[in-house]
Amino acid sequence: MKFFVDTAEIDAIRELNDLGMVDGVTTNPSLILKSGRDILEVTKEICDLVSGPVSAEVIATEADVMIAEGRKLAAIAPNIAVKVPLTWDGLKACKVLTGEGHMVNVTLCFSANQALLAAKAGATFISPFIGRLDDINIDGMDLIADIRTIYDNYGFETQILAASIRTVNHVLESARIGADVMTAPPSVIKAMASHPLTDKGLDTFLKDAAKAGIRIL
Ligand code: G3P
Numbered sequence: 356m357k358f359f360v361d362t363a364e365i366d367a368i369r370e371l372n373d374l375g376m377v378d379g380v381t382t383n384p385s386l387i388l389k390s391g392r393d394i395l396e397v398t399k400e401i402c403d404l405v406s407g408p409v410s411a412e413v414i415a416t417e418a419d420v421m422i423a424e425g426r427k428l429a430a431i432a433p434n435i436a437v438k439v440p441l442t443w444d445g446l447k448a449c450k451v452l453t454g455e456g457h458m459v460n461v462t463l464c465f466s467a468n469q470a471l472l473a474a475k476a477g478a479t480f481i482s483p484f485i486g487r488l489d490d491i492n493i494d495g496m497d498l499i500a501d502i503r504t505i506y507d508n509y510g511f512e513t514q515i516l517a518a519s520i521r522t523v524n525h526v527l528e529s530a531r532i533g534a535d536v537m538t539a540p541p542s543v544i545k546a547m548a549s550h551p552l553t554d555k556g557l558d559t560f561l562k563d564a565a566k567a568g569i570r571i572l
Contacts, residue, residue, distance in 0.1 A: 356530050357407070359516065359538035363390035363397050365404070367541040372405055379407035381482075381518065381538040383438065383462070384414060395431065402432035410460045410480075412438035413448070421448035429457045436460045436479060441469045446476040453477040460516065467501040474511035480536065484519035485529070495519070496528045503533050523547050 357378035360371055363386045371377045380401050387394050398411045411431070413424040425437035425448060436458035439445040449459045453476070460480040461473040465488060473481045483502060485495030502515050517529035520539040523546050529537045 356534065357536040358544065359407070359410075359536055360544065361386065361518070361520070361538040361540050363387050363392065363401065364541070365397070365400055368401060368404060371541060371544060376544060377405055377407070379409060379434075379436075379536070379538075380405050381410040381438070381460070381516075383410075383412045398428070398435070399431050402434055406434060408436040408458055408460075408480075409434055410436045410438045410462075412462065413440075416440075416442070416444060418444040418447035418451075421445065422451050425452045425457065425459075426455075434458075438462050438482075441465075441473060446472055449473065449476040449478050453479065462518070465498070467498060467505055470498075470502040470513075470515075471505055474506060474509075474513040478513045480514050480516040482516045482518040482538075485517060485525050486519035486521040488519075489521070495525070496532065499529055499534055500532045 358376050359379040359381050360368055360377050361381045363382045368380060390397055402409050411428045413421045415421045415424050421439055421444060428437050429435045437452050438460045439448045440463045441461050449461055453459050458479040460482055461478040462482040464470050464481055464483045470481045483498045488495035488498060499517055514535035516536040516538060517534040518538050520526060520537055520543055523543060526537050526539060526547060
């Protein structure tokens with residue numbers, strides 16, 4: 356499973372990247388706002404840091420303007436994946452931009468039918484939003500499973516990018532189902548290292564090491 360980090364915070368990306376945890380980065384207008392940075396500037400910096408796909412999202416709603424924005428974003432670096440929303444215009448933009456050889460991430464996917472359309476339009480990535488479905492009491496994991504089944508039924512090559520991941524269990528379930536990629540905030544990726552039994556066991560070992568007078572350095 357590929358790990359994308361869902362943030363526009365350079366320091367957080369760098370820390371995870373140094374550990375080999377970053378196969379790509381996803382951003383959106385809300386994450387750009389949070390970073391307080393200019394979109395073109397911060398996106399370029401991320402692309403210089405990370406060799407995998409870096410998603411940068413258009414803000415237009417009409418296909419022709421999305422395409423123009425997508426071309427400008429794609430010109431930042433060869434590893435840009437242009438992010439377009441899953442609307443009819445977004446699908447049109449996806450078709451044109453992928454036809455020009457750009458990676459396209461179709462975002463804000465909330466149904467398997469939407470994912471089917473994105474695959475037909477040649478999307479490189481489809482981003483089903485798990486957490487936002489959970490927010491309205493719909494199991495986001497069912498959507499990931501349905502898309503996996505449908506894509507496998509027909510051999511679609513669009514990669515399932517599990518998004519809006521809020522918990523470590525979202526990561527685990529996405530991996531079980533076989534999502535190709537997951538994107539999560541740095542805090543969720545770091546939380547995957549934690550287990551109360553690890554903490555408890557370490558505490559015991561450290562106490563026993565002190566009792567035994569163990570010194571290594
Ligand atoms: O990758 C999409 C993600 O940024 C949305 O997450 O938590 O705002 O629903 P969230």
